[in-house]
Every structure is written in C-alpha cells, then in structure tokens.
Amino acid sequence: MKVVIFDSGTLITLSMNDLLGMLVELRKNFRGKFVITKDVEDEIVKKPLTIKKYKLGAIRLRKLISDKILEFPESLGIDGSEIRKISYDILKQANSIYFSKNHPVHIIDTGEASALALSKILRDKKIDNIIAIDERTTRILCERPENLREILENKLHTKIEERGSMDKDFKNTFFIRSTELAYIAFKKGLIEDQSKDMLDALLYSTKFKGSSVSGSEIKEMERLNL
Amino acid sequence: MIERPHILKLLKQAKKAVLNQDILELKNLSDQTVHSVSIYQDEDNMLAAIVIYALAKLIERKDKYSPQDFDKYLKLFIHTIDDSIECVSNDSCDEFRGHISSMLKESEKLPKEFKEDVQFIFRKARINKASKVYEHGISMEKTAKLLGISQWELAEYVGPMGASEYPQTQTLDIKKRVKKAMEFFE
Numbered sequence: 001m002k003v004v005i006f007d008s009g010t011l012i013t014l015s016m017n018d019l020l021g022m023l024v025e026l027r028k029n030f031r032g033k034f035v036i037t038k039d040v041e042d043e044i045v046k047k048p049l050t051i052k053k054y055k056l057g058a059i060r061l062r063k064l065i066s067d068k069i070l071e072f073p074e075s076l077g078i079d080g081s082e083i084r085k086i087s088y089d090i091l092k093q094a095n096s097i098y099f100s101k102n103h104p105v106h107i108i109d110t111g112e113a114s115a116l117a118l119s120k121i122l123r124d125k126k127i128d129n130i131i132a133i134d135e136r137t138t139r140i141l142c143e144r145p146e147n148l149r150e151i152l153e154n155k156l157h158t159k160i161e162e163r164g165s166m167d168k169d170f171k172n173t174f175f176i177r178s179t180e181l182a183y184i185a186f187k188k189g190l191i192e193d194q195s196k197d198m199l200d201a202l203l204y205s206t207k208f209k210g211s212s213v214s215g216s217e218i219k220e221m222e223r224l225n226l
Numbered sequence: 227m228i229e230r231p232h233i234l235k236l237l238k239q240a241k242k243a244v245l246n247q248d249i250l251e252l253k254n255l256s257d258q259t260v261h262s263v264s265i266y267q268d269e270d271n272m273l274a275a276i277v278i279y280a281l282a283k284l285i286e287r288k289d290k291y292s293p294q295d296f297d298k299y300l301k302l303f304i305h306t307i308d309d310s311i312e313c314v315s316n317d318s319c320d321e322f323r324g325h326i327s328s329m330l331k332e333s334e335k336l337p338k339e340f341k342e343d344v345q346f347i348f349r350k351a352r353i354n355k356a357s358k359v360y361e362h363g364i365s366m367e368k369t370a371k372l373l374g375i376s377q378w379e380l381a382e383y384v385g386p387m388g389a390s391e392y393p394q395t396q397t398l399d400i401k402k403r404v405k406k407a408m409e410f411f412e
Binding site (some may be wrong): 214224 | 264265266287307376385390391396405
C-alpha cells in the first residue's frame with residue numbers, strides 16, 4: 001500500500017487550473033490511496049463553499065471526496081484524534097524553532113501539521129507515503145531548515161535565532177508539488193496532447209496558481225528524459 | 227499591543243503622507259509593518275498595515291469617484307488616523323481597533339459604486355499584505371488565517387510573485403525529486 005497525502009494548496013492549484021480530471025486519472029492508475037485530513041477538507045471544501053468565486057472548485061473537490069478519489073485517514077484505520085495529538089506536538093515544535101527579538105516566529109498551521117502528522121503515523125506503520133504540498137515553508141522546514149532561517153533573516157532584516165529543530169524523523173518525509181504531479185501525468189500519457197508546449201503550459205500553470213517551483217526547476221524538468 | 231512605538235511612528239508618518247497624497251510613501255510604510263506582522267502576528271500591526279495600504283490604493287483611484295464623496299471619506303480616514311494615534315499613545319488597543327472598525331462601517335453609507343470599491347480595496351489590501359507575509363517565510367495556511375483570507379485567494383496572488391525563485395526554496399535536486407516521484411507512481 002502506498003499513500004499520497006494532499007495538503008490543501010496542491011488541490012487548490014489543480015482545481016484552479018481545471019486539472020482535477022488529471023488527478024482522477026492519476027488516482028485510477030495508482031496502486032494506493034490519495035488521502036486528506038479533516039483540516040484540509042475544511043480548507044478545500046467547507047470554506048470555499050461560502051465564497052462565490054471559489055464555490056465551483058469546492059463542489060468539484062467535494063465530488064472527488066464522495067467518489068473516494070480523495071479519502072480520509074480513517075480508510076487506513078487511522079483515527080482523527082491520533083492525528084490531532086501528533087499535529088499538536090508538531091505545531092509546538094515547528095513554531096518554537098525560529099526566534100526574532102526573543103519572540104518565537106510561528107511558521108506553520110494545523111492543516112500543514114496534520115499532513116506531517118499523518119505522514120509520520122504512516123511511516124511508523126511502515127506504509128510508504130509522500131506529501132503533495134505546494135507551499136514552500138513546510139517543505140523547507142523538513143528538507144532544509146537552515147534555508148528557512150536564511151529566508152526569514154533576509155526578509156525580516158533581523159537576526160534569527162534557531163533554538164530547536166524538528167525531529168530527525170521528519171527528514172524522511174518526501175514532498176512533491178502539483179508541478180511534479182502534472183509532470184507524472186504527462187509522462188504516463190494521461191494527458192492527450194503530448195506536445196512539448198503542453199508540458200510547458202502544464203508546469204507553468206501550476207507555478208502561477210501557487211506551486212512553489214522556480215522557473216529554472218521547470219526548465220530542468222522539461223529537459224529530463226525519464 | 228506589540229511594538230507600540232513602531233505603530234505610533236508609522237501612523238504619524240502615514241498621516242503626513244496622506245496630506246501630501248504620497249502614494250509611494252504610504253505603500254512603503256505599509257510594507258515596513260509586514261516585518262512586525264510576520265514576527266508578532268498580532269492584530270494591531272496587521273490592521274495598521276492593511277489600513278495604510280488601503281489608503282494608498284484609495285488615493286491612487288481617486289479620479290474614479292466624485293470629488294465630494296472622495297474628500298468626505300478621506301477626511302474620515304484622516305480623522306480615524308488622528309484618533310488611532312491618540313489611542314496608541316494611550317495604549318488603548320481596543321479603542322484603536324474600534325476606530326478602524328467604525329471607519330469601515332461608515333463606508334456602508336457611501337454611494338453604491340464607491341462603497342463596493344472601498345470594500346474591494348480593503349480585501350485586496352489583506353491579500354497584498356498576506357502575499358508579503360508568505361514571502362517572509364510564513365506558511366500559506368498560517369498566513370491566510372492571520373490575514374483572514376482563504377488560501378484560494380492567496381494562491382492566486384502569490385503564484386506570479388517571485389517567492390518561489392529564491393535559491394533557498396530549492397531544497398532538493400529537481401532530477402532526484404522527479405525521479406523518486408515517478409518511481410512512487412510506478
């Protein structure tokens with residue numbers, strides 16, 4: 001069993017680019033589950049249902065949940081309370097790493113923490129999993145926390161003190177973005193138009209709707225021969 | 227209220243900039259507050275940043291409105307800044323928030339088009355400040371909650387911005403990431 005844990009941003013990017021059909025095809029071709037936590041459901045369905053501009057996106061994502069393209073951790077026998085407990089610890093840990101002027105800088109919130117918590121629970125159960133997340137902070141925090149200190153320091157123009165770190169286990173979290181999902185779908189032939197232009201359009205569409213991918217990364221992806 | 231002297235100085239400078247109709251200075255002052263918002267994540271710094279940015283946008287668009295309506299609302303804005311300066315000097319946060327909230331309520335009395343524009347400007351001001359906070363290294367969800375907007379609104383705004391171009395954002399060789407992702411989906 002393999003699991004892709006989705007953060008809200010990735011699903012928002014795909015929805016805003018009309019790429020949810022691509023996600024459905026990816027799921028059908030995947031031997032595992034696509035999972036979201038309740039916190040993520042709030043952000044992708046409940047909240048946007050109250051905003052006219054995003055209501056259609058919310059309804060489409062709600063359908064993916066009812067069609068079981070997106071499932072909840074309970075489908076893996078994981079209880080919400082277990083996720084909440086670990087999320088709380090993660091939030092406490094992550095939000096007391098960086099200090100500016102003796103004040104902790106709170107960097108992540110419950111949805112992002114819940115994705116990390118679920119990933120940890122699955123790792124402990126030896127279930128292979130990855131997190132699909134478009135925003136950069138959570139990813140940098142786990143993959144290269146020193147880079148996050150640099151960003152904070154450069155942008156805030158003040159000394160940032162690192163008073164702690166995430167558990168080493170979080171280094172084992174593997175992240176992808178909607179950009180990589182679009183690349184995979186393209187390479188698997190799930191996108192009808194197989195032109196270079198289409199690949200370029202797909203990858204950049206994710207970038208312009210919130211995926212934290214650089215132009216040079218996209219160029220390199222386009223050159224890859226995988 | 228965190229960083230009270232900073233907010234006080236900022237409001238005084240903002241008033242001067244409004245009187246000179248100096249849009250660039252107002253935007254610059256609003257950006258200065260983003261540092262404090264990112265670190266302390268408190269409502270007062272955030273409100274100051276939003277109000278000052280909205281003020282800049284309002285002056286920028288003044289030709290769209292009738293001079294009478296614009297002057298009347300601008301006077302109210304300046305009056306609110308004066309009241310806010312007094313409240314912040316006396317460390318009365320609740321009153322400061324109250325004045326801002328009253329000013330927003332007053333916009334309900336404006337002619338329809340102007341009223342809608344004011345509401346749009348304040349919404350945009352929130353999104354603009356949120357995009358800057360995200361750029362400072364705070365996560366998407368945290369930022370959206372802090373500024374009271376949805377992640378959908380924020381995603382649309384931060385996409386075209388340069389935050390993902392910072393070299394620190396690239397945390398793993400792209401070839402390795404793509405290869406591993408492809409293998410996962412095998």
